[in-house]
Amino acid sequence: MHPAKSVIFFxxxxxxxxxxMIWLGVLAALGMLPQETxxxxxxxxLAFALIVGGLLSSTFHLGRPERAxxxxxxxxxxxxxxxGLAAIIGFVPLGLFALxxxxxxxxxxxxxxxxxxxxxxxxxxLYCTAMIYASLKTIPAWHNRWTVAGYLVLxxxxxxxxxxxxxxxxxxxxxxxxxxxxxxVMIIIGLTVKTFYWxxxxxxxxxxxxxxxxxxxxxxxxxxxxxPHDQDNYLLREMGFRIARKHARKLGRIAIxxxxxxxxxxxxxxxxxxxxxxxxxxxxxxxxxxxACQIGITAERWLFFAEARHAVTLYYGEKAL
Amino acid sequence: MTSLxxxxxKKLGLVxxxxxxxxxxxxxxxxxxxxxxxxxxxxxxxxxYGKKPDGVWFNRVHTYETTDEAGHGxxxxxxxxxLHCEDAPCVTVCPTxxxxxxxxxxxxxxxxxxxxxxxxxxxACPYGARExxxxxxxxxxxxxxxxKIYNENxxxxxxxxxxxSTCPAGARSFGDLGDPDSEVSKLVAARGGYDxxxxxxxxxxxxxxxxxxRQDGRGGDKAPRMLEHADDSTEGAGLIARWVxxxxx
Ligand code: SF4
Ligand code: SF4
Ligand code: SF4
Numbered sequence: 001m002h003p004a005k006s007v008i009f010f011x012x013x014x015x016x017x018x019x020x021m022i023w024l025g026v027l028a029a030l031g032m033l034p035q036e037t038x039x040x041x042x043x044x045x046l047a048f049a050l051i052v053g054g055l056l057s058s059t060f061h062l063g064r065p066e067r068a069x070x071x072x073x074x075x076x077x078x079x080x081x082x083x084g085l086a087a088i089i090g091f092v093p094l095g096l097f098a099l100x101x102x103x104x105x106x107x108x109x110x111x112x113x114x115x116x117x118x119x120x121x122x123x124x125x126l127y128c129t130a131m132i133y134a135s136l137k138t139i140p141a142w143h144n145r146w147t148v149a150g151y152l153v154l155x156x157x158x159x160x161x162x163x164x165x166x167x168x169x170x171x172x173x174x175x176x177x178x179x180x181x182x183x184x185v186m187i188i189i190g191l192t193v194k195t196f197y198w199x200x201x202x203x204x205x206x207x208x209x210x211x212x213x214x215x216x217x218x219x220x221x222x223x224x225x226x227x228p229h230d231q232d233n234y235l236l237r238e239m240g241f242r243i244a245r246k247h248a249r250k251l252g253r254i255a256i257x258x259x260x261x262x263x264x265x266x267x268x269x270x271x272x273x274x275x276x277x278x279x280x281x282x283x284x285x286x287x288x289x290x291x292a293c294q295i296g297i298t299a300e301r302w303l304f305f306a307e308a309r310h311a312v313t314l315y316y317g318e319k320a321l
Numbered sequence: 322m323t324s325l326x327x328x329x330x331k332k333l334g335l336v337x338x339x340x341x342x343x344x345x346x347x348x349x350x351x352x353x354x355x356x357x358x359x360x361x362x363x364x365x366x367x368x369x370y371g372k373k374p375d376g377v378w379f380n381r382v383h384t385y386e387t388t389d390e391a392g393h394g395x396x397x398x399x400x401x402x403x404l405h406c407e408d409a410p411c412v413t414v415c416p417t418x419x420x421x422x423x424x425x426x427x428x429x430x431x432x433x434x435x436x437x438x439x440x441x442x443x444x445a446c447p448y449g450a451r452e453x454x455x456x457x458x459x460x461x462x463x464x465x466x467x468x469k470i471y472n473e474n475x476x477x478x479x480x481x482x483x484x485x486s487t488c489p490a491g492a493r494s495f496g497d498l499g500d501p502d503s504e505v506s507k508l509v510a511a512r513g514g515y516d517x518x519x520x521x522x523x524x525x526x527x528x529x530x531x532x533x534x535r536q537d538g539r540g541g542d543k544a545p546r547m548l549e550h551a552d553d554s555t556e557g558a559g560l561i562a563r564w565v566x567x568x569x570x
Contacts, residue, residue: 001444063438063458070435071416074323080441081416137410137521138447208447208518210385215515215529216339219387219395226384228349228401231373235449238440311518312449315383315401 001139002241003305010058011129012158012297014087015151017050018122019159021094023182024101025115025122027163028108032175033101033115039170040102043163048098055087079135083128090121126155133304140207140321141308146197150304153193154297157186161263161293165286168274176274183289184267191260194300198252201307206320213314224317239310248307251299259296263289323415325408329427332499333465334405334526335485336508340533341492344384344398348484348493352380352402352463355483360468361433365456377452379403379463380484397532400493402484403450403463404517404525405429411442411451411462419460427499427526428467433459447521470495498526 024043027033034040059065072088074081097118100111130151133142160183167176210224211217266289273282309321356379357364366376380402387395405422409429412420419436422429431442431451436459443451443460451462466482469475479486485493496505505528508514514528555566 061439063440063453063455063460064436067417067435067437070418071437071439074416074418077323077325077413078416078441080414080439084416132414132441135414136444138445208520212518212520213447214385214397214399215517215531216385216387216397216399219397219532220389220393221387223386223388224383225386225396226344226398228346228378228381228383229375231375233375234377234443234452234455238443238453239449310444311447311521315449 001305001308001310002238003302004061006057006061008298008301008305010054011151012054012294012301013050013057014054014129015126015155015297016158016162016294017047017052017054018126019156020047020050020163021122021159022119022156023160023163023179025097025112025119026182027175027178028097028101028112028115030178032178034167034170034172034175035101035104035108036170037102039166039172040098043166044098044102046162046166047159048094051087079128079131083125083132086121086125086128090118090125093118093121123152126151137207138311139308140204141201142304143207144197144200144204146193146200149193150190150197153186153190154300157183157190158293158297160186161267161286161289164267165283165290168270168279168283168286171279173274177271180267180271184264187260187264187267191256194256194260208311208314209320210314210318213311224315227316235312236316239312240316241306243303243306248303251303251306255296255300255303257296258292259300262292262296266292323412323418323420325412325422326424329407329422329424329499331426331497332405332407332526333426333428333470333496334498334505334528335402335465335482336494336496336498336505336514336528336530337400338492338494338512338530339397339399340530341490342382342398342400342488343490343492344382345489346382347487347489348400349378349380349382351483351487353378355466355469356464359466360464361431361461363457364461365454367455377454377461379450379452379461381449393535395532395535400484401448401450402527403429403446403465404448404523404527405463405465407524407526408522410445410447410521410523414441414445416441428465429462430464430467431460431462433457433461436460447518447523448525498528 059068062068071081072084075085093114097111097114100106130148134147137143160179164176164179164183167179210222214222216222266285270282270285353364364377368374380400383399385397385399405427409422412422417435417437419432420442438458440453451460454461470480481495485495494505496503498505500506509528512530514530516525555563
């Protein structure tokens with residue numbers, strides 16, 4: 001599948017934003033959410049900016065962005081519709097939660113409830129996003145449970161790394177320590193999920209073949225000897241994207257090292273520095289963790305699209321998928 | 322509404338005979354011709370007279386070669402268009418309700434006035450039947466020539482899809498595949514018409530008829546497939562022939 005920049009940015013950015021929101025809700029429930037205005041404006045502001053920026057960028061790839069509101073109407077059958085609705089509805093608890101947490105407009109007990117409801121809506125939205133991909137039978141690389149697991153884990157993982165950094169910057173030691181632990185655990189889960197995802201891709205039996213696509217399989221090997229068109233067309237541009245195996249392996253390594261191992265190492269060493277009275281070095285390392293994580297997850301998301309092969313390619317020379 | 326109808330009164334569709342199709346692309350061209358002026362107009366072309374012409378087509382003709390274990394090959398021309406699936410995944414993924422399946426005849430259409438151009442339906446279709454129009458920003462697809470088959474301004478015999486009426490070989494048939502007594506249903510039953518990618522669970526309405534088995538052309542009284550190599554021996558040849566052979570060799 002063609003890895004469209006807008007969609008890659010949308011899923012990584014809104015994933016990180018929702019991830020931050022989920023942990024802010026959890027911190028509130030644990031009684032650890034610092035109620036300081038500047039910090040509050042910054043973290044909630046960043047989380048909202050990531051979510052809204054992501055959603056906006058996802059409308060850029062529409063042919064008719066001015067009609068985007070119509071996308072909310074078919075929630076009975078369409079995961080894309082459900083995602084839009086979940087995102088819009090989620091803004092209510094998340095927005096109120098932010099107001100309570102930053103400006104103390106109500107009791108924090110209510111804030112905790114709003115935060116947890118918001119966190120649930122954030123998870124639900126991530127789940128809907130994942131299901132848009134996982135529900136497509138035409139793309140076996142997406143049509144499996146590791147796709148859903150990946151989206152549910154990587155967003156919160158990324159959000160946790162970002163929060164661990166921001167909490168350390170503001171010197172909220174206890175909350176920062178908790179977030180480092182959470183982030184570390186999420187990274188290990190994330191790495192496990194992605195490892196299983198890639199293993200699944202490498203070993204899953206073929207769903208469809210050139211033989212079943214043409215129904216000529218009983219005649220033997222099926223090869224296309226004449227294409228309907230000798231220039232590119234929409235189908236090939238959108239769904240016929242191919243990535244060289246060698247690049248896939250290299251990018252896979254970049255995703256694993258920068259997305260998981262490096263942030264994990266940075267978190268561990270940063271913990272030692274922060275506990276040992278070297279806050280500047282610790283914060284610098286956490287910053288490296290944040291940046292590495294962004295690059296790694298972007299590479300992961302790019303591969304998620306680039307490696308996925310679509311059933312229509314069977315008509316254009318692909319043997320099986 | 323992107324919920325699929327439970328049943329449709331008719332199942333209008335096409336039957337494509339792969340034994341007859343000669344790969345002339347006439348159906349693809351006439352499809353383009355009709356639809357460039359019909360419901361889905363314009364059927365955009367990008368760079369039509371330039372070096373890289375490209376555009377929206379609803380029907381594409383591929384050519385495949387099959388090779389069996391004995392190395393015998395067969396060429397099959399293969400037109401590919403929307404199959405108007407009963408369980409059309411392109412319809413249920415649509416977030417706007419622009420994609421729908423008609424209850425009265427089962428035709429799958431796009432309402433271009435509300436399509437947002439998210440392209441998800443083209444991802445959901447296994448058969449590559451939907452093509453996005455970059456200029457219009459909306460998705461387009463085969464309409465089963467809905468504006469031709471019901472068109473009362475046309476003589477009755479012309480009320481069939483453009484690709485069907487134009488096929489010079491008669492490889493395409495149109496009719497109600499939900500009615501077991503229709504001509505197309507009988508044809509499918511007689512020739513073992515089949516579904517493309519049944520494992521995708523789309524339940525296509527359109528059916529394909531398999532190419533008939535080929536005679537392999539070896540042995541028997543058939544003409545040899547290639548020239549036998551020249552005979553070196555002069556055994557059995559006449560006197561003059563043997564004499565000429567001696568001089569020449
Ligand atoms: S062939 Fe594709 S576009 Fe046509 S109804 Fe089936 S899934 Fe939809
Ligand atoms: S491109 Fe249009 S018809 Fe297709 S799913 Fe999106 S809104 Fe529906
Ligand atoms: S039925 Fe009409 S729109 Fe569909 S492929 Fe044939 S000519 Fe084209």
